[in-house]
Amino acid sequence: MxxxxxxxxxxxxxTLSGRYIVVFPDLPDLICQGETPxxxxxxAELSLGMHLYHMEKAKKQIPEASDSANWPKREGAEIIMLxxxxxxxxxxxxxKSVPKCIMIPRWLKELGExxxxxxxxxxxxxxxxxLGIPD
Structure with missing residues (x-):
């Protein structure tokens, strides 16, 4: 996974608002902004994580990141990696904790208790x- x-x-x-806008051409539904770069x-980093998380939960295909070398961009714009x-x-x-019912032999339950x-x-x-997830 x-x-x-x-x-x-x-x-x-x-140029109108003075705010910094971040767009993800590979993820057209995701646009972020901030007061400073x-x-x-x-x-953008927080929003990217949430956006991809929701895509996973909805079982939507997450696209491969494209090569940004030939992306058209305006003067002064920069490409960043997030x-x-x-x-x-x-x-x-x-x-949130959820219940999960498991069955074990009575002797094991009693010994454990x-x-x-x-x-x-x-x-x-x-x-x-x-699952290989660190604690």
Whole structure:
């Protein structure tokens, strides 16, 4: 499962508002802005992660990042590369715990309870380990 992405974007200053606009030609529904170049960069990085996370949840195809070398851009515009980790977004957004029923032999349940075993923590850590997700 891919969770780490790198996308090019175009950042330019809007001459009317003075704000910095960031567009992602590979993701036409995603446009961000900020008061300063740093603010625009930060907002674009956050928005990219959320946008890709929602695409994953909706089971939409995430496009491959295109080669930005031949993109048309206005004078003063720059191409920047932005990273997004949808696993980190998922961990920040989906914090709600949900029930998951499992069956184990009675003897194992009783032995675990006698030894104060935290069944839920073992299950959570085991699943994360199986998926290669650091704790």
């Amino acid at each position: 891919i969770t780490h992405y790198l996308f090019p974007a175009i950042v330019e200053r809007n 740093e603010d625009a960069f930060h907002q 990273e997004a980790d949808t696993l980190m977004v998922r961990q920040d957004v989906d914090k 006698e030894n104060d075993v935290n069944f839920l923590e073992i299950l959570r850590v085991g699943i994360m380990d199986e």
